[in-house]
Amino acid sequence: MQQMWIFILIAIALAYVISFSRKGSVRGTSMPGRQESFTSPASPAAVFAAVRQIGTPFKVDDAEEATKMLVLSSPVTLFSWGFFYPVHIMPAGTGSRIVVGCSSKLIQIGPVVTNAHSKCVAAIQATLSAAPARVVNG
Numbered sequence: 001m002q003q004m005w006i007f008i009l010i011a012i013a014l015a016y017v018i019s020f021s022r023k024g025s026v027r028g029t030s031m032p033g034r035q036e037s038f039t040s041p042a043s044p045a046a047v048f049a050a051v052r053q054i055g056t057p058f059k060v061d062d063a064e065e066a067t068k069m070l071v072l073s074s075p076v077t078l079f080s081w082g083f084f085y086p087v088h089i090m091p092a093g094t095g096s097r098i099v100v101g102c103s104s105k106l107i108q109i110g111p112v113v114t115n116a117h118s119k120c121v122a123a124i125q126a127t128l129s130a131a132p133a134r135v136v137n138g
Contacts (some may be wrong), residue, residue: 020082024085027086032086061084073105080113101126
């Protein structure tokens with residue numbers, strides 16, 4: 001019985017090591033089946049620049065300005081292995097269409113994935129709606 005617990009603890013420790021070490025890449029991360037999209041009146045370049053400034057707990061693992069693609073990530077927590085969020089920004093009329101995917105850094109199912117995805121989309125929307133700083137000369 002004790003050997004079984006040691007095996008389980010080693011497996012969990014290995015999973016945490018893998019999750020902590022994984023980084024997202026625009027070229028290595030495809031758009032998963034789990035997606036949410038929304039539009040913004042801002043240009044794709046403005047959306048790309050704003051999303052690159054997203055705050056914690058999200059961080060930009062990789063970004064490619066030419067294609068307007070980013071990969072955001074969230075950290076490992078007590079209840080998840082962390083997530084990658086591929087973000088594709090495309091022109092849509094006079095604004096932009098933003099598609100946000102979500103995939104686990106290891107294996108994750110259930111409401112934790114849905115909540116993490118929703119929080120990332122909300123954080124991107126909040127970043128886009130934040131008024132830019134006004135520069136005053138003089």
